[in-house]
Amino acid sequence: MTTGYVYERVFHKHNWPDHPENARRLSAVMDYLSSHDILPRLVHIPSREAKINELQLCHHPLYIEMVEDTCRFGGGMLDADTYTNKFSFEAAAHAAGGLIDLSVAVVKGELDNGFALIRPPGHHAIPNRAMGFCLFGNTAIAARAAQYITGIERVAIVDFDVHHGNGTQAILEEDPTVMFVSSHQYPFYPGTGAIYQTGTGPAEGTKINLPLSVMMGDEDIKRLYGEVVFPLLRRFQPQLIIVSAGFDAHWDDPLANIGLTLTGYQWLVNSLIGLAGELCDGKIVFALEGGYNLQVLAPGVGNTFRALLGETDVDDPLGISPWVEPDVSSLLSQLKKIHAL
Numbered sequence: 001m002t003t004g005y006v007y008e009r010v011f012h013k014h015n016w017p018d019h020p021e022n023a024r025r026l027s028a029v030m031d032y033l034s035s036h037d038i039l040p041r042l043v044h045i046p047s048r049e050a051k052i053n054e055l056q057l058c059h060h061p062l063y064i065e066m067v068e069d070t071c072r073f074g075g076g077m078l079d080a081d082t083y084t085n086k087f088s089f090e091a092a093a094h095a096a097g098g099l100i101d102l103s104v105a106v107v108k109g110e111l112d113n114g115f116a117l118i119r120p121p122g123h124h125a126i127p128n129r130a131m132g133f134c135l136f137g138n139t140a141i142a143a144r145a146a147q148y149i150t151g152i153e154r155v156a157i158v159d160f161d162v163h164h165g166n167g168t169q170a171i172l173e174e175d176p177t178v179m180f181v182s183s184h185q186y187p188f189y190p191g192t193g194a195i196y197q198t199g200t201g202p203a204e205g206t207k208i209n210l211p212l213s214v215m216m217g218d219e220d221i222k223r224l225y226g227e228v229v230f231p232l233l234r235r236f237q238p239q240l241i242i243v244s245a246g247f248d249a250h251w252d253d254p255l256a257n258i259g260l261t262l263t264g265y266q267w268l269v270n271s272l273i274g275l276a277g278e279l280c281d282g283k284i285v286f287a288l289e290g291g292y293n294l295q296v297l298a299p300g301v302g303n304t305f306r307a308l309l310g311e312t313d314v315d316d317p318l319g320i321s322p323w324v325e326p327d328v329s330s331l332l333s334q335l336k337k338i339h340a341l
């Protein structure tokens, strides 16, 4: 297998040491990949700044200009949670540009698959506003750029970060060509992601929200993805799968209360890779979103690379969740009814 990764020093320069979304996250990931002999087996894909017209595939021109101007003058808060400094525009533009190039290389068959180790994350950024640590909607931008550049028609974005990918959904709300699946703690930040938010107009039915109750864990996730998400992906027949990979649904994450283990995460990652093999010649790309416990994030990313390389071993140093999983049957039957399964 040829597995690519995107990573640049500029992603460390967007930083606020006291904020949960800080540059130590990426340092922990890179240290893990080096010390576990994963990095030498990967192909580095250099990133570039996404062009303004690529950012405009998903964001308002005045918003892009505002972010650029704010950073040029030293940065500032764009909402209560979202900081910028003088390097943030450059980092965010590289995050989007790197994910575009990785996705295009995978669609063209120049790489088998890949993972973009990018910061800042993207899935909360809406068309005209930054939100929740995110400046630009990396996965939505990459999906549309890959469609434009390679001519593919259907892309699926699967978001297993513990927070609803409200930005990705807002950008793609009326777009029937991109399926968006999000599993997330609910109700929780950012407040969206209810089960009935299935897309509007021509996109009705292409947005799938799995609102998880606190303490739901590996077995609940297996049933939800196995009985709802995978059949819907088979129905949609994507030509590329992009994963918004957040590791904050782990039971020991400090920001949330979902009970996945790293072994559960690996089941999900392996299943999505297997589904890409079945549906789209293995074309799958992961993009880093959240994950705020570094003892979870680093092995979680490492395990994902192991799976992308075709290996079966899993590093799960923290083990099982201390919680009993609530029953998922009623959520499952509602989802099946709403999505006609």
Ligand SMILES: [Zn+2]
Pocket: 161, 162, 163, 246, 248, 289, 290, 291
């Ligand atoms: Zn998150």
